[in-house]
Amino acid sequence: MPTRPFIPPRDFRAVLRRVVSLTPSTKHFEWEAIEGGAFEFYAGQFVSLEVPRNGEPEARPYSIASAPRGDSRFDLCLNRVEGGYVSNYLCDLEANAIVNMKGPHGSFVVSQPVEQNLVFIATGTGIAPIRGMLAEILASGKPLSRDVWLLFGVRHPETILYREEFEAWAAAHQRFYFVPTLSRPPADWRGETGYVQEHLRKLFAGRSDFRAYICGLKAMVDEVRFILKEEFGLDRKQIRFEKYD
Numbered sequence: 001m002p003t004r005p006f007i008p009p010r011d012f013r014a015v016l017r018r019v020v021s022l023t024p025s026t027k028h029f030e031w032e033a034i035e036g037g038a039f040e041f042y043a044g045q046f047v048s049l050e051v052p053r054n055g056e057p058e059a060r061p062y063s064i065a066s067a068p069r070g071d072s073r074f075d076l077c078l079n080r081v082e083g084g085y086v087s088n089y090l091c092d093l094e095a096n097a098i099v100n101m102k103g104p105h106g107s108f109v110v111s112q113p114v115e116q117n118l119v120f121i122a123t124g125t126g127i128a129p130i131r132g133m134l135a136e137i138l139a140s141g142k143p144l145s146r147d148v149w150l151l152f153g154v155r156h157p158e159t160i161l162y163r164e165e166f167e168a169w170a171a172a173h174q175r176f177y178f179v180p181t182l183s184r185p186p187a188d189w190r191g192e193t194g195y196v197q198e199h200l201r202k203l204f205a206g207r208s209d210f211r212a213y214i215c216g217l218k219a220m221v222d223e224v225r226f227i228l229k230e231e232f233g234l235d236r237k238q239i240r241f242e243k244y245d
């Protein structure tokens, strides 16, 4: 990002301090880099984790799901992909496990200072980097000077990852709007239903006074980018994204 100095990626070893199941297939991990010096990153960047496979290292990228806390700790949020090697290896780890990693990587970070309204759009574990970005923006405790929206699409209510945290932030910040939307809602769901794309159109059609940050699988990211550029007229520079596949 031009607005922030580049942090060169380096090699680290990281220890798993704590792991929490968020849903039957998704886990929240709290890591600490223990070798390689202080681990610095910007909210929204990712690390490359390495696990052994037939005696060789196998690496995959994972978004950091927390904001920097002034030490070498960071969170990840991982989905157990059916038939996937690294995600299953990591989701089977217990506290005190150690992995090699490299990072930070990527330019999916919020431009500072925040001078425009922000719209975050995520599906599934695409919420990971956005949780970090929001923590960075909201945790200062100062009132927001711009509107900040989170459109978060998942299938079922119990898969709204970090729901309590986002609801607490929405209660504490007048200008933070949390819009979870379910593609397979139960009969008693009173919130939004359908896909994030529809809510984007409903809430922002005709507006271009915001920056958008999108994260999730390719199909959603590509469709949202198309809507923002072709339908709303946003400039490329107003749209940042990270694709998971």
Ligand SMILES: Cc1cc2nc3c(=O)[nH]c(=O)nc-3n(C[C@H](O)[C@H](O)[C@H](O)COP(=O)(O)OP(=O)(O)OC[C@H]3O[C@@H](n4cnc5c(N)ncnc54)[C@H](O)[C@@H]3O)c2cc1C
Binding pocket: 046, 060, 061, 062, 063, 064, 076, 077, 078, 079, 080, 081, 082, 083, 084, 085, 086, 087, 088, 125, 128, 129, 242, 243, 244, 245
């Ligand atoms: C920049 C970046 C950041 C990422 N951050 C995260 C993150 O924070 N949390 C997270 O859970 N994942 C994240 N991913 C995806 C992650 O890197 C792996 O692709 C994923 O964990 C699958 O790896 P695997 O070794 O288990 O599967 P593989 O053994 O590589 O693949 C097995 C099969 O699963 C399919 N597959 C691969 N990835 C996915 C997926 N995400 N969803 C559904 N099917 C898939 C493959 O096409 C293949 O058919 C990120 C990817 C990128 C590029």
